[in-house]
Amino acid sequence: MGRKILLEHDNVPGIQGYDVYRKNGGYASVEKAIKMTPEAIVEEVKKSGLRGRGGAGFPTGMKWSFLAKPEGVARYLVCNADESEPGTFKDRYLMSRIPHLLIEGMITSSLALGVKTAYIYIRGEFFYIVRILEKAINEAYANGWLGKNILGSGVDLDLYVHVGAGAYICGEETALLESLEGKRGNPRIKPPFPAIAGLYGCPTVVNNVETIAAVVPVINMGGEEYAKIGIGKSAGTKLISASGHINKPGVYEIEMGITVEDFIYSDEYCGGMLNGGKLKAVVAGGSSVPILPADKILSTANGEKRLMSYEGLADGGFATGTMLGSGGFIVMDETASVVQNLHTFARFYHHESCGQCSPCREGTGWMEKILHKILDGHGTLADVDLLWEIQGKIEGNTICPLGDAAAWPVASAIRHFRSEFEAYVNNPGVLKEVNHYNNVYNLVKTH
Amino acid sequence: MEYKSIIEQMEIKFSADSLILVNKIIARYPAGKQKSALIPLLHHAQAEFDGWLSAPVMDYIASLLLIQPVEVYEVATFYSMFNVEPKGKCVVEVCRTSSCWLRGANQLVEHIEKKLNIKDGQTTADGMFTLKTVECLGSCGTAPMMMIGAQFHENLTFDKVDEILNLCKTEGKRKTYLDEVIIDKY
Ligand SMILES: Cc1cc2nc3c(=O)[nH]c(=O)nc-3n(C[C@H](O)[C@H](O)[C@H](O)COP(=O)(O)O)c2cc1C
Ligand code: SF4
């Protein structure tokens, strides 16, 4: 069995409630942190090597140390629970199963940052989790972990849940802050970064749910101990949401450094391919990261087994590698069409573009249309080249990284599966997803 | 449209209970930053005023938050959970992004279209159902899935979908994002 830290008590009956959570060691990190100086807490997080679990993998301790602290100006901590990256459902799992872990993490992190008001920004579709969180927050207030004078320390902290309304772009931290201010989710131009001017123009830290939850074990076991878990610069454990053509879709906590092969085929995790299918491709870190064919996801260009870690998945750069991203691991068997899958992504990014930058607003729409044309049997080889050209012109030319996120899946699909695009063009109609249609039809049909 | 005139004639005002909640929500944000409460308030308004945000409803929210109506309009039209036109009592939101597509979302949509005799985006003649295809709802591990009101329906088959839609029809109630829901898997 792999090591579990965040989900250690996942199966304890009643862990959703305060009493059981507390009996299982809950809120110990707050008791410990409240006796430490804020600088010492940040130092532990730095030592732990914890990196952001929202997608970019930026070192959390370093991010915290950038927070500006002007006299008399409020600072904010905002938890990013917008979780909308296709293939990602780990934050949802964590919040609904062990809500107090997030709340404990928010308190401990607020102590480190000198924050008196913190918000959890959660995507609107997770309304039922809002209720779970609000119940847990009320319990935390009732037991003295939140509110005025926490544990008699003289420190005050208020924590609120703020609900969004269906917009992937509000996961981008500056769009999230705009949304939290009651506006459209248009990303801001950086700099200034939120650490200097964030919510209401005040210094703000935005962290992912899983990052904040991981602060709890970091403080409990100490940064140095935490850094020993995992591999190299990929310290700790990571929640992976696995979906697609596997036997056991779900959320798995892995110690970073296990092999991709183990993750897909062992019974402890995905349990192998659905119906004994053959692995064709994997999108390893949520829709934005490059798709890789079976051989490249299982091993690196050097022929070594590929590892589940920030560095392991990125090995080979975009030529032969991908990214850990948000940990949304989508598996496809040989009946799935990479072109059709890409079309679902292209439609997604077109729908979710906020529309501020022309390359993103227009380019995502063009890519969706061209893919539609190719799938419809009217594509030409020039269309494939055009797709390649458009994605190249979006990448790096936009205000926020959504443009890149829309471009990379297109680039990687063409890079690794060009022949499949050509087959659609050369044999219109023949490839129309027949195998996949039948295969999938069997999954949902009446038994 | 008939719906519209009903809304326009009624006096738009939150119930006394809702107003207490509204004030609590506004108090979560610093003084002078009450605009932050806009999205939460629009959710409450949509739930309370027939499942959509008419111009008078949006104007009412603007007046509660002391902001310009246009600040409400631009937000209501940006976020996909807000309806600025009347919808059926049950909006059936089917995810069809990658993971759901891989496990049969397109086939589910076809099935629902046939069963309800409407296309994506349309509302049934009796005003009971609106079909809306949506992007990833964070339920990819239990695909295919759909959402009705606040309830996630996961690991769907045609049979399960039939059962759920039949039940909705028998109940005949409007489902909103604020409903209490049964939590099955997660
Ligand atoms: C288009 C886009 C969507 C994003 N969505 C999310 C999200 O849903 N959840 C999240 O935690 N981070 C998301 N991010 C990353 C955030 O901008 C930010 O980097 C992150 O919340 C920082 O937290 P971390 O350092 O703890 O990872 C997104 C970024 C972009 C560009
Ligand atoms: S890249 Fe796209 S989503 Fe990001 S700011 Fe520009 S238009 Fe908006």
Ligand code: FES
């Ligand atoms: S792809 Fe359908 S819920 Fe994520």
